[in-house]
Amino acid sequence: MTRTEAPAWPRCGHIDTGEHCRGRTVGAYTLCLAHLDDAGRAAHLASLTPGMDLDHRGTPFTQSLLDELLAPLRDPGSGRARVGDVSFDEARFTGDAELEGIDFSGFCSFASAVFDGNVYVREVRVEGDFRLGAARVAGDVWLDDTYVGGDAWFYGAEVEGAVHFNVREVGRSAVFKDMTCGNAYFSGVRIAGLASFAGAVVDGEAAFDGAVFEEGGDFEKVRIEGRACFDGTRFHRGRTCFDGAIVGGDMLFTEAHFAAEATFDAAEIGGDLSFAGAGFEAGVSFRRTVFRRTARIGPLVCPETVDFSGAVFEVAVTLEAAAPEVRFQQARWASTAALRLRFARVDLSDAVLVSPVTVVGRPRRFVSPETGKIAEPDLIDATVRVTSVRGVDAAFLVLADVDLADCLFVETVHLDQLRLEGRCGLAQPPGGPRWIRRQTLAEEHHWRATRYGGRWTPAPAEAETPDPVVLAPVYRQLRKALEDGRNEPGAADFYYGEMEMRRHAAVSRGERTLLRLYWALSGYGLRAVRALAWLVLAMTATVLAMMLWGLPQSDPDPVSAGTTDGRHVTLTTRKPAPVNPDGPYADRLSGARFEKSLRVVANSVIFRASGQDLTTTGTYVEMTARLVEPALLGLAVLAVRNRVKR
Template identity: 80%
Template sequence: MGSYTACLAHLNSTERAAYLASLAPGADLDYRGTPFTQSLLDELLASLRDPGSGRARVGEALFDEARFTGGAGLEGIDFGGFCSFAAAVFSGGVYVREVHTGGDFRLGAARVAGDLWLDDTEVGGDAWFYETRIKGTLRFCVREVGHGAMFKGMTCGDAYFSGVRVGGVASFEGAVIDGEAAFDGAVFEGGADFEKIRITGRACFDGAHFHRSRACFNGADIGGDMPFAEAHFAAQATFDGATIGGDLSFSRARLEAGVGFRRAVFRRTAGIGPLVCPGTVDFSDAVFEAAVTLEAAARKVRCRRTRWASTAALRLRYARVDLSDAVVEFPVTVVGRPRPFVSPEGEVIAEPGLTDSRVRVTSVNGVDAAYLVLADVDLTGCLFVEAVHLDQLRLEGRCVLSPPPAGLRWIRRQTLAEEHYWRATRYGDGWTPAPPGVETHEPAVLAPVYRQLRKALEDGRNEPGAADFYYGEMEMRRHDSTASRGERTLLRLYWALSGYGLRAGRALAWLVLAMTATVLAMMLWGLPQGDSDLVSAGTTDGRRVTLTTRKPVPVNPEGPYTRRLSSVRFEKSVRVVANSVIFRASGQDLTTTGTYVEMTARLVEPALLGLAVLAVRNRVKR
């Protein structure tokens, strides 16, 4: 230290006074390894105060590895360059107030036995708190950090960063905060890295702003709630692998990109949202250990391999929801919400960048659907093939599936997306082709899917809806190339006659056609030439008369066909056909041909009538 052989703390009073008198405002300081008390520090700073402003002015200051007994207070100081307390030891608290540094402010690897407060302070360069150990509370109420802020590996009690503005990247990677943390109103111009941070209590980010770069919370461990009310994310936010112990509130938060919770663990999270996101909200591989309500308006919500170990309600808007391979251990409800979300104050939350309010479930592949409930969602593109226990899936409200192409060729009904993909390979126009990367399944695979969904609707007392799935099941069986030819022929006949007992119009059309053919056959060949009178013949021996009565064999009609088509013969033919439809004999004399025609009509026409009645019943049954 200049011409002195001892450090500042060990100079005698005369030497110390002479040394301090030699200092002028703006001088550089180098007291590395020097022991300090508060009184000695005050003496040093007093010699550097500008008489005009009353503030101490220092050039660059080095207090690395210095030891401060009883803590330290720095107030009203302007550092022209950096100020470094790297590896310094403070046996008490550190209180920095109204300090400005033109360069860095460094407390890397410092040890503070009490609190560390920085109030009304400005840092022109970097704030460096790498692996700082603080026993008490950190209050980093710095107005602005010009460049980056490094808190990597830091430990402290409670931490408060309310209202701070960081011009560069703020890194809290691996920091441990043994209490609550507050970042409300903080502004991170260059992004923020909270990777693997551990906060045992609540972490508040209300009104925080994350500009330019992503906000990274990957691997973070948050013990309490994590509110982001009115926060602003200009880029993507990621919580991959994070562990969150409380609720996540995003009320009126503004997200301009997606947010990811891949492999995150939600321990006691009861609520997430309302989350408005124009991109993707990704919960793939996440684990929900407690009952949770998720409210989100997003373009996509991805829940691939997500595990729900308790009940959950997903109240969604706009989203395309992917539930592939999700593990549902308790009832999970996916609901399409028709109304916008509201804030706790009752204000409607804006939804910029989102236009189509339909909630579309795109896949339940690999899901055990025993506890899954879908309500008021669009299933037009949903993949069902690899799901299990679809017969226990509950479809509530208005769940829409894709119709076949328009036109007389295709019956109007609800069809699965997988059937569209298969038929598009055979019929082309009108049927939706499979998207890239989506496998096309054969009818043998689709028939059991239709069967299980039919049972699910029947158990829910939705018989008319189940009828469409029965039709789809029979269609897939009819087109199944692995089935026997006899079975497929029988199914084709069943389809042609009555649409598998579900198309009353088709059965009635065949009934009318059969009745018309029967009437014509009776008029042309079935009724005899004329009415046959009974003929009686007998003998008498004076006292006794013996009579024998017989009915002549009906005579086949003769003559031109036009003469047989008379009104009298039509009336008789109609009577025969009407009785045949209700499975009764008419009692009319018939030729041999007419007898066989009537027998055939009594077998076929009641069956067609029964199919028509069955079709009507299937459409109105409850």
């Protein structure tokens, strides 16, 4: 109802400066309590008894008139007034208004009332609702040592000063939607129902430290210009919502407790966000939240998901969190950031980085200045696992001491500039003799699972399985990233993975055959044992070939023929051709022939002629050995070098 509309109650007949008084008439009188003459007012007050209802809607009051009204209702022994339902809707109070030592057995309503000064409510007990909705107060509102059995209703109230809501308990809900005030203090209050501050505007600071909200709190679209303190606040049962809230200063939740989910979606936070020692029983959401001047967030210990998807960090920030999952999908960092995490599966898909952002797996528990090391109930494995960097510009990304076994790298930009610090392990192939141990991408697991079955990790239901032609450049860029960081041995596995993907993606038969041969002989120049095994096998085969066919039947003796001329003798020596061995193969496998064959083969490995007489077959065997075996030895040396070079 506006001030120009006629009230719904019997209206006072007093006219002042051309306007009718809006006060409710008293009893059989045609005037309100303020405009009754002394005799009429005294008669009316004398008729009052403790416990009666009071209805003085629209009546103008001063403190003295209010005291006169309450005097007949007070118990002479205790000095406390006893009243039933009280309605002061649209009343106007000149100067300060003070209610002290009053027991209301019903409701107490000041809806749309106007107060020119401060409002003091002390040692008051209201069994029903306490209503100050749409009221206007030029000063402060103080509710000290007060109990409200029903709802506390401040909907749309306008308080130019501070609201000191030091109420012991509110039996049902507390509604402060669209309230405006200078500062707000709700320290230690207990609200049994839902506490709603949606749309409230606080021009200064707000304090809710030690408050208890049994059914959660609704702070949707609240605006607090200064800091907001929730130290030690308890949010039980219902969800706590700060969606769309705007807080200009710090938000402090030290030692707070959240029994249900807490959401800060699309909020704007101007200062630090502290959760030191806070307890969570459900997840926390900061989706699309804007952190204006937030330099520090956390430490935040949560048993469920912490979601920063779409969040915007406008200044350099340090974020500390311990949770099973932390999401940064499409998050944006306008400055540097250090993300110190524990236990978490971290999703950075499509995040936007314009300055260095470091994701660090923290091995030690977080520490609170007040309580020391922060407990981490229900969190077991402290390993941080990055699950996706897809769509990220990796030129500004640093990963330190994190597990990359499940990380998706396809579609990452500037992956060759990614920095990996500390221990950053990738997935291993399945056990068994078929697959050698090496670091593999999760996407390779997904692709091989479609070909070789369940021993390889299949792709998640929502993920696509990339082809080898897509994975080869991913391995190549990761290899370059490690080589640029002077970690060439660590890059060896990425080179192996690149060659594996090239082998499977090869189009021409010749390239595929060449890569298969390179893989089989030396594991792409990275498996020294494989190359040495082939070398030993080749040497063994050459020794056997020499013993069976390469060495002649026997070493031929020189035959000399010449003429004499005086005392001078000229000799022409002719060496007969070696004779191929004959007889059973068993007779050829003797110790003497083994020693000669081994000498021939050993010399062939290092490109030296053995000087041994050989058959025609033996000569070709030696030529082949001098070509193949040094190459295998070179591959073995290359593999060792690739594993130890710096």
